[in-house]
Amino acid sequence: MRNVARNFIYQIIFQVMKIIVPIITIPIVSKALGPSGVGLYNYTNSIAQYFVLVASLGVAMYGNRAIALAYNRDENISILFLELFFFKAIFTLVVLFVYLITVSFFENRFILYVQGITILAVLFDISWFFMGIEDFKKTSICNVLVQSITFTAIILLVKDRSDLIIYTVIQATGLLASQMFVWFFIKQHIVFEKISLSNIFKHLKGSVEFFLPEVAIVLYTNLNKTVLGVVLGSAAVGYYTNSVTINTVFITVITTLDMVLLPHMSSLFAKDNTERIIELMEKTLHLQLFFSIPIMFGMLTVYDKLIPWFFGDQFLFMNYIVPFFSILIVIIPLGSSLATQYLIPIGQVNKYNRSVTIGAGINMLGNIILLPFFGFFGAVFSNILAEFFVTFVRLKSFLKQTEFKFNLKKIISFTLSAFTMMIITRIVSANMPSTIITNCIQLVIAVSIYILLTSILKVNPLIEMVQGYLQENKQQD
Template sequence: MRNVAKNFIYQSIFQVMKIIIPIITIPIVSKALGPPGVGLYNYTNSIAQYFVLVASLGVAMYGNREIALAYNRKENISTLFWELFFFKAIFTIAVLVVYLIVVSFFENRLILYVQGITILAVLFDISWFFMGIEDFKKTSICNLIVQTGTFLAILFFIKDSSDLLIYTFIQTMGLLLSQSLVWLFTRNYIKIEKISIANIFSHLKGSIAFFIPEVAILLYTNLNKTVLGIFLGSAAVGYYTNSFTINIIFTTVITTLDTVLLPHMSSLFAKDNIERIITLMEKTIHIQLFFSIPVMFGMLTVYDKLIPWFFGDQFSFMNYVVPLFSVLIVISPLGISLATQYLIPIGQVRKYNKSVIIGAVINMLGNLILLPIFGFFGVVFSNILAEFFVTFVRLRSFLKQTRFQFDIRKIIFYVISGLVMMVVTRSITINMPASLTTNIIQFFIAVSIYISLTSVLKVNPLIVVINGYLQENKF
């Protein structure tokens, strides 16, 4: 568990930077490029992501798990590494060639060519290896360095809507560099090994098992941007993307522990320790809900005081969208936890696939039915429904197979505390202007109320951790 704690710290630092940097760059980019520019970037990126998906062919999850299992069984990870790398390289090169041919017929081909760098980045992506051996320090450091460089480049070069191509280049090159730098650390783990073509393609079946759900995931996340871009224009994609992103930033941080625990859970499974997995999940999921529920209510508290100064007046339409997406701050992390802490580590890929395929089908049907009726909001509702059913299917399967039980009393108190926090904070700050100062005041009021209420109701896990630390150190 000491290794898990260290990895969590490294990942937390990286994830915190993933919050801080967007918090600074999103308003700069939004105000410079406007809804059409932000939308066009995300629309073209959504097209590139379909090719990225095929290029990676499920190796991220599959490779993570296979390396974790081999590493804990003291097997030769060098041979496995090179087999997986060349397997992915073959597909990446082929996909990149096809992509460049296909997008040459598109209207915005120049931006799409630059977006193609994201496909090239797949070739150098070996984050799955370091995750598998539970070494998050190196990938976190590389990402941190590149993110800082990307942030500075955006700060200096992005001034107005004419800088869209430069912005696209900065983002895609940042991704390529972050994937490439990690190779500097492989020599401590990997040796040159002779491998055969047959062994390379022996991973096809296993990777496809993880590729199928990735296709489904893309269809209920990325497809929405593509649909909006085609039918409603790039400005609609801009509103949708920024609204979704502002909520998903918090989801990313909440799910940090899941990223760290996947190889650890795979290790426990390799040692036939299912009971330990469930015991650990009983703690992590309730801690997750302790944070995700108030963050959801927090977003419902601050959104109308945040959007005007953060994104600019051009994005005022987001006031109608952000509150709808806020529910995903609770729903999405729970579904991710069930997948990365249980279904994937113990090899239940079929049940994982089932959940995301159902989500993809619901999203596609939702877009087909709701887009003509509700327009923009039809796509939003489709996405929320898809995420809900993905989590529901995983949760239903998980509860059937295990002795896991939710502590309903705790969850009810989390919800009550969050609701009181929202109502009181909004009432106090209702007449304040939309500004950073107001949001800071709202933050401190809300946190104080939530921490106080959950402590009084004796459902605050932080109190337990602090008391345990004090007793251990005899304070």
């Protein structure tokens, strides 16, 4: 577990950067490019992501687990790595060629050509290998370095709507650079050996098992941007994307532990220690809910004071969207944990596939039924319904197979404390202006109330962790 804690710290450093960078760059980009510019970037990116999906072919998740299992069984990971890399490289080059021909017929072809760099980045992506051997330090350092450079470039170069191409180049090349830098560390772990072509394609079946759910995931997370771009225009995509992004910033941090635990859980399964997996999940899931529930209510507390100064007056329509998406701050991390901490490590990819397939189906059906009646909000409701059913299917399967039980007292206490926090904070700050100072005041009030109430109700895991740490040190002395 000491290795897990260290990896978690490295990932936290990276995720903190992923919070800080958007917090500073989102308002800059939103005010410079406007709803239509932000929308056009995300619309063209959504098209590129379909090709990124095919180029990846599920290797990220499949490779992570395969390397983790081989590493813990002392098998030859060099040959496995080379087979997986060349397998993915072949698909990436073919897909990139098809993409460049396809987008030549699109109206915004130049931006789409630049977005193609994100497909090229798939070729150099070997983060799955380092995750598999539970070495998050190198990928985190590379990502933080590139994030810093990207962050600086956006601040210096993105000034108005005409800089959309520059912004796209910065984002795409930043992603490519972050993947390429990691290669400097691969020789420490890999011996380059000759491999046979036939062995490369033996991974097709395993990767496809992970590819199919990724197709479904893209359909229920990416499809809405494409549909909105086609039906309502780029401005609608801008409102939608920024509304999702402001919640995704927090979702990303909450789900950090999942990616760290995937190889660890896989190694436990390799050692036939499923009971230990469930024991760990009893701690991690409740700790996650301790944070995700108040963050959801926190978003409902600050959104109307945040949007005007953060995004600018052009994005005030987001005040009607963000409250709906806030529920995803609880739903998505919970579903992610069930998949990456249990279903995938123990090899139940079929159940994982089933959940995302249902989600994709609901999202597509929702768009067909709701978009004509509710317009823009039809896409919003479709996305929420899809995420809800994905998590519901995973949760049902997980509870059916294990002896795991949620601590309802804790969850109810978290919810009541967070709800009370929201009500009191909104009342206190009702007449304050929409400024960063107001949001800071709201944050201090809200956090203080939540910590106080959960401590009084004796459900604050942070206090338990501190007490356990002090008791452990006392015993050592």
